[in-house]
Amino acid sequence: MLSVEDLSISFGGLAALRGVSVEVAEREIFALIGPNGAGKSTVFNIITGLERPASGRVRFLGQDLLGLAPHAIARRGVARTFQNTEVFRRLSVLDNVLVGRHGHLRGGALRGALGTASVRREEAAARETARALLDRLGLAAVAGVPAESLPLGLQKRLELARALCAEPRLLLLDEPAGGLNPTETQALMQLIVGLREERGLTILVVEHDMELVMGISDRIAVLDDGRKIAEGKPRGIATDPAVVEAYLGSAED
Ligand SMILES: Nc1ncnc2c1ncn2[C@@H]1O[C@H](COP(=O)(O)OP(=O)(O)OP(=O)(O)O)[C@@H](O)[C@H]1O
Numbered sequence: 001m002l003s004v005e006d007l008s009i010s011f012g013g014l015a016a017l018r019g020v021s022v023e024v025a026e027r028e029i030f031a032l033i034g035p036n037g038a039g040k041s042t043v044f045n046i047i048t049g050l051e052r053p054a055s056g057r058v059r060f061l062g063q064d065l066l067g068l069a070p071h072a073i074a075r076r077g078v079a080r081t082f083q084n085t086e087v088f089r090r091l092s093v094l095d096n097v098l099v100g101r102h103g104h105l106r107g108g109a110l111r112g113a114l115g116t117a118s119v120r121r122e123e124a125a126a127r128e129t130a131r132a133l134l135d136r137l138g139l140a141a142v143a144g145v146p147a148e149s150l151p152l153g154l155q156k157r158l159e160l161a162r163a164l165c166a167e168p169r170l171l172l173l174d175e176p177a178g179g180l181n182p183t184e185t186q187a188l189m190q191l192i193v194g195l196r197e198e199r200g201l202t203i204l205v206v207e208h209d210m211e212l213v214m215g216i217s218d219r220i221a222v223l224d225d226g227r228k229i230a231e232g233k234p235r236g237i238a239t240d241p242a243v244v245e246a247y248l249g250s251a252e253d
Protein backbone atom coordinates (compact mmCIF):
# COMPACT_ATOMS: atom_id res chain seq x y z
CA MET A 1 0.00 0.00 0.00
CA LEU A 2 2.81 2.39 0.92
CA SER A 3 6.24 2.21 -0.58
CA VAL A 4 8.98 4.49 0.69
CA GLU A 5 12.12 4.08 -1.37
CA ASP A 6 15.64 5.18 -0.67
CA LEU A 7 14.84 8.47 1.08
CA SER A 8 17.71 10.83 1.80
CA ILE A 9 17.51 14.30 3.29
CA SER A 10 19.96 16.64 5.02
CA PHE A 11 19.38 19.67 7.22
CA GLY A 12 22.37 21.97 6.94
CA GLY A 13 25.29 19.59 7.22
CA LEU A 14 23.33 16.92 9.05
CA ALA A 15 22.23 13.82 7.11
CA ALA A 16 18.89 13.04 8.77
CA LEU A 17 18.00 10.16 6.43
CA ARG A 18 20.42 8.14 4.34
CA GLY A 19 18.67 5.82 1.92
CA VAL A 20 15.73 4.64 4.02
CA SER A 21 13.19 2.28 2.43
CA VAL A 22 10.08 0.65 3.91
CA GLU A 23 7.11 -1.16 2.42
CA VAL A 24 3.85 -1.25 4.33
CA ALA A 25 1.05 -3.65 3.39
CA GLU A 26 -2.65 -2.88 3.54
CA ARG A 27 -4.12 -3.26 7.07
CA GLU A 28 -0.69 -3.65 8.58
CA ILE A 29 0.34 -1.99 11.83
CA PHE A 30 3.94 -1.08 11.12
CA ALA A 31 6.17 0.55 13.74
CA LEU A 32 9.11 2.81 13.07
CA ILE A 33 11.38 2.93 16.10
CA GLY A 34 14.87 4.11 16.99
CA PRO A 35 16.77 6.44 19.31
CA ASN A 36 16.12 10.20 19.49
CA GLY A 37 17.14 11.97 16.31
CA ALA A 38 17.17 8.76 14.25
CA GLY A 39 14.95 10.33 11.57
CA LYS A 40 11.54 8.82 12.38
CA SER A 41 9.48 12.02 12.35
CA THR A 42 11.34 13.14 9.24
CA VAL A 43 10.00 10.06 7.42
CA PHE A 44 6.48 11.12 8.43
CA ASN A 45 7.13 14.70 7.33
CA ILE A 46 8.23 13.51 3.91
CA ILE A 47 5.24 11.16 3.47
CA THR A 48 2.82 13.97 4.40
CA GLY A 49 4.50 16.56 2.18
CA LEU A 50 5.96 18.80 4.89
CA GLU A 51 9.55 18.08 3.87
CA ARG A 52 10.99 17.37 0.43
CA PRO A 53 13.75 14.72 0.31
CA ALA A 54 16.95 15.22 -1.69
CA SER A 55 16.28 11.84 -3.29
CA GLY A 56 13.93 8.89 -3.06
CA ARG A 57 10.33 8.06 -3.81
CA VAL A 58 7.06 7.75 -1.92
CA ARG A 59 4.25 5.78 -3.54
CA PHE A 60 0.83 5.26 -1.97
CA LEU A 61 -1.71 3.00 -3.69
CA GLY A 62 0.47 3.14 -6.78
CA GLN A 63 0.57 6.94 -6.99
CA ASP A 64 3.55 9.20 -6.38
CA LEU A 65 3.12 11.45 -3.36
CA LEU A 66 6.39 13.36 -3.61
CA GLY A 67 5.86 16.90 -4.82
CA LEU A 68 2.20 17.01 -3.78
CA ALA A 69 1.08 19.63 -1.24
CA PRO A 70 0.07 18.37 2.21
CA HIS A 71 -3.65 18.95 1.59
CA ALA A 72 -3.46 16.98 -1.68
CA ILE A 73 -1.80 14.09 0.15
CA ALA A 74 -4.48 14.25 2.84
CA ARG A 75 -7.18 14.08 0.17
CA ARG A 76 -5.62 10.90 -1.18
CA GLY A 77 -6.29 9.25 2.16
CA VAL A 78 -3.27 9.90 4.37
CA ALA A 79 -3.79 11.42 7.83
CA ARG A 80 -1.43 11.93 10.74
CA THR A 81 -0.98 13.06 14.31
CA PHE A 82 2.01 15.03 15.56
CA GLN A 83 4.65 14.25 18.15
CA ASN A 84 3.91 17.59 19.81
CA THR A 85 0.16 17.53 20.11
CA GLU A 86 -1.32 20.25 17.93
CA VAL A 87 -4.92 21.13 18.71
CA PHE A 88 -6.59 24.47 18.06
CA ARG A 89 -6.60 25.59 21.65
CA ARG A 90 -9.55 27.98 21.63
CA LEU A 91 -11.81 25.90 19.39
CA SER A 92 -14.21 23.41 20.91
CA VAL A 93 -13.37 19.73 20.80
CA LEU A 94 -16.09 19.19 18.18
CA ASP A 95 -14.82 22.03 15.97
CA ASN A 96 -11.27 20.67 16.21
CA VAL A 97 -12.54 17.39 14.78
CA LEU A 98 -14.48 19.18 12.04
CA VAL A 99 -11.24 20.82 10.89
CA GLY A 100 -10.11 17.31 9.95
CA ARG A 101 -13.11 17.06 7.66
CA HIS A 102 -12.22 20.20 5.77
CA GLY A 103 -10.73 18.49 2.73
CA HIS A 104 -14.00 16.65 2.14
CA LEU A 105 -16.29 19.66 1.98
CA ARG A 106 -17.00 20.50 -1.62
CA GLY A 107 -18.73 23.79 -0.92
CA GLY A 108 -16.30 26.67 -1.58
CA ALA A 109 -16.42 30.07 0.10
CA LEU A 110 -19.11 31.37 -2.25
CA ARG A 111 -21.40 28.40 -1.85
CA GLY A 112 -20.80 28.55 1.88
CA ALA A 113 -21.79 32.23 1.98
CA LEU A 114 -24.93 31.52 -0.01
CA GLY A 115 -25.79 28.79 2.46
CA THR A 116 -27.22 26.52 -0.20
CA ALA A 117 -29.13 23.45 0.84
CA SER A 118 -26.40 21.11 -0.40
CA VAL A 119 -23.75 22.90 1.66
CA ARG A 120 -25.95 22.70 4.72
CA ARG A 121 -26.44 18.99 4.10
CA GLU A 122 -22.69 18.44 3.78
CA GLU A 123 -22.07 20.32 7.01
CA ALA A 124 -24.72 18.35 8.84
CA ALA A 125 -23.19 15.10 7.61
CA ALA A 126 -19.73 16.26 8.71
CA ARG A 127 -21.08 17.04 12.16
CA GLU A 128 -22.66 13.64 12.41
CA THR A 129 -19.38 11.96 11.44
CA ALA A 130 -17.48 14.05 13.97
CA ARG A 131 -19.94 13.28 16.76
CA ALA A 132 -19.78 9.56 16.04
CA LEU A 133 -16.00 9.72 16.23
CA LEU A 134 -16.06 11.59 19.53
CA ASP A 135 -18.36 8.87 20.85
CA ARG A 136 -16.03 6.10 19.69
CA LEU A 137 -13.00 7.79 21.22
CA GLY A 138 -14.65 8.56 24.55
CA LEU A 139 -14.76 12.32 23.99
CA ALA A 140 -18.51 12.85 23.60
CA ALA A 141 -18.88 14.37 27.06
CA VAL A 142 -16.32 17.11 26.31
CA ALA A 143 -17.47 17.92 22.75
CA GLY A 144 -18.34 21.52 23.67
CA VAL A 145 -15.34 22.52 25.79
CA PRO A 146 -12.29 24.37 24.46
CA ALA A 147 -9.54 21.94 23.46
CA GLU A 148 -7.02 23.69 25.72
CA SER A 149 -8.96 22.66 28.82
CA LEU A 150 -8.38 18.93 28.15
CA PRO A 151 -5.57 17.02 29.85
CA LEU A 152 -2.78 15.83 27.53
CA GLY A 153 -4.14 12.29 27.18
CA LEU A 154 -7.46 13.58 25.89
CA GLN A 155 -5.80 16.18 23.64
CA LYS A 156 -3.93 13.31 22.02
CA ARG A 157 -7.23 11.46 21.54
CA LEU A 158 -8.69 14.58 20.03
CA GLU A 159 -5.86 14.79 17.54
CA LEU A 160 -6.55 11.16 16.66
CA ALA A 161 -10.25 11.92 16.20
CA ARG A 162 -9.38 14.82 13.91
CA ALA A 163 -7.11 12.62 11.80
CA LEU A 164 -9.84 9.97 11.55
CA CYS A 165 -12.50 12.49 10.58
CA ALA A 166 -10.82 12.81 7.18
CA GLU A 167 -11.59 9.06 6.74
CA PRO A 168 -8.02 8.13 5.84
CA ARG A 169 -6.87 4.75 4.59
CA LEU A 170 -3.37 5.29 5.96
CA LEU A 171 -2.90 6.72 9.45
CA LEU A 172 0.48 7.95 10.70
CA LEU A 173 0.82 8.23 14.49
CA ASP A 174 3.89 10.04 15.84
CA GLU A 175 4.41 9.00 19.46
CA PRO A 176 0.74 8.48 20.34
CA ALA A 177 1.67 7.20 23.82
CA GLY A 178 4.08 10.05 24.62
CA GLY A 179 3.19 11.44 28.05
CA LEU A 180 0.52 8.79 28.73
CA ASN A 181 0.51 6.66 31.88
CA PRO A 182 0.52 2.83 31.61
CA THR A 183 -3.27 2.56 31.97
CA GLU A 184 -3.85 5.14 29.26
CA THR A 185 -1.29 3.40 27.04
CA GLN A 186 -3.09 0.06 27.42
CA ALA A 187 -6.36 1.70 26.44
CA LEU A 188 -4.67 3.35 23.46
CA MET A 189 -3.27 0.01 22.29
CA GLN A 190 -6.76 -1.50 22.29
CA LEU A 191 -8.11 1.54 20.51
CA ILE A 192 -5.50 1.41 17.73
CA VAL A 193 -6.05 -2.28 17.10
CA GLY A 194 -9.83 -1.82 17.24
CA LEU A 195 -9.74 1.06 14.77
CA ARG A 196 -7.68 -0.99 12.34
CA GLU A 197 -10.35 -3.72 12.43
CA GLU A 198 -13.35 -1.41 12.24
CA ARG A 199 -12.03 0.84 9.50
CA GLY A 200 -9.65 -1.40 7.60
CA LEU A 201 -6.90 1.10 8.36
CA THR A 202 -3.24 0.76 7.61
CA ILE A 203 -1.22 2.26 10.44
CA LEU A 204 2.36 3.47 10.60
CA VAL A 205 3.35 4.31 14.15
CA VAL A 206 6.45 5.96 15.63
CA GLU A 207 6.76 5.20 19.32
CA HIS A 208 9.31 4.90 22.12
CA ASP A 209 7.01 2.89 24.41
CA MET A 210 8.19 -0.66 23.75
CA GLU A 211 5.16 -2.25 25.36
CA LEU A 212 2.97 -0.56 22.76
CA VAL A 213 5.37 -1.28 19.91
CA MET A 214 5.81 -4.96 20.77
CA GLY A 215 2.14 -5.35 21.68
CA ILE A 216 0.43 -4.11 18.53
CA SER A 217 2.90 -4.16 15.63
CA ASP A 218 2.84 -6.68 12.83
CA ARG A 219 6.29 -5.56 11.75
CA ILE A 220 8.91 -3.10 12.96
CA ALA A 221 11.68 -1.15 11.24
CA VAL A 222 14.50 0.32 13.30
CA LEU A 223 16.24 3.54 12.33
CA ASP A 224 19.52 4.71 13.78
CA ASP A 225 21.30 7.85 12.68
CA GLY A 226 19.30 8.10 9.47
CA ARG A 227 19.76 4.48 8.40
CA LYS A 228 17.51 1.44 8.66
CA ILE A 229 19.44 -1.05 10.77
CA ALA A 230 16.82 -3.78 11.21
CA GLU A 231 13.35 -4.86 10.16
CA GLY A 232 11.13 -7.75 11.11
CA LYS A 233 8.53 -9.12 13.47
CA PRO A 234 8.50 -7.93 17.10
CA ARG A 235 10.08 -11.05 18.57
CA GLY A 236 13.15 -10.92 16.34
CA ILE A 237 13.62 -7.16 16.68
CA ALA A 238 13.74 -7.21 20.48
CA THR A 239 16.77 -9.50 20.46
CA ASP A 240 18.51 -8.20 17.32
CA PRO A 241 22.12 -7.33 18.35
CA ALA A 242 22.25 -4.23 16.10
CA VAL A 243 19.06 -2.93 17.70
CA VAL A 244 20.22 -3.61 21.23
CA GLU A 245 23.47 -1.81 20.47
CA ALA A 246 21.71 1.19 18.94
CA TYR A 247 19.64 1.63 22.07
CA LEU A 248 22.13 0.68 24.75
CA GLY A 249 25.56 1.32 23.20
CA SER A 250 27.99 -1.49 22.43
CA ALA A 251 28.64 -4.32 24.86
CA GLU A 252 32.07 -2.82 25.69
CA ASP A 253 30.35 0.42 26.77
N1 LIG B 1 13.35 20.96 9.94
C1 LIG B 1 14.53 20.59 10.46
N2 LIG B 1 15.59 21.44 10.47
C2 LIG B 1 16.79 21.06 10.97
N3 LIG B 1 17.04 19.87 11.48
C3 LIG B 1 16.04 18.98 11.51
C4 LIG B 1 14.73 19.28 11.02
N4 LIG B 1 13.95 18.21 11.18
C5 LIG B 1 14.70 17.26 11.76
N5 LIG B 1 15.96 17.72 11.96
C6 LIG B 1 17.08 16.95 12.53
O1 LIG B 1 17.11 15.70 11.87
C7 LIG B 1 17.38 14.63 12.78
C8 LIG B 1 16.23 13.66 12.75
O2 LIG B 1 15.11 14.29 13.36
P1 LIG B 1 13.72 13.56 13.59
O3 LIG B 1 12.81 14.55 14.19
O4 LIG B 1 13.29 12.91 12.33
O5 LIG B 1 14.13 12.45 14.66
P2 LIG B 1 13.21 11.40 15.44
O6 LIG B 1 13.70 10.04 15.12
O7 LIG B 1 11.79 11.70 15.19
O8 LIG B 1 13.62 11.73 16.96
P3 LIG B 1 12.71 11.78 18.30
O9 LIG B 1 12.56 10.36 18.76
O10 LIG B 1 13.53 12.58 19.25
O11 LIG B 1 11.42 12.43 17.95
C9 LIG B 1 17.60 15.29 14.13
O12 LIG B 1 18.99 15.47 14.31
C10 LIG B 1 16.88 16.61 14.00
O13 LIG B 1 17.46 17.59 14.84
Ligand SMILES: [Mg+2]
Nearest residue numbers: 040041042083
Ligand atom coordinates in the same frame (compact mmCIF):
# COMPACT_ATOMS: atom_id res chain seq x y z
MG1 LIG C 1 10.25 12.38 16.34
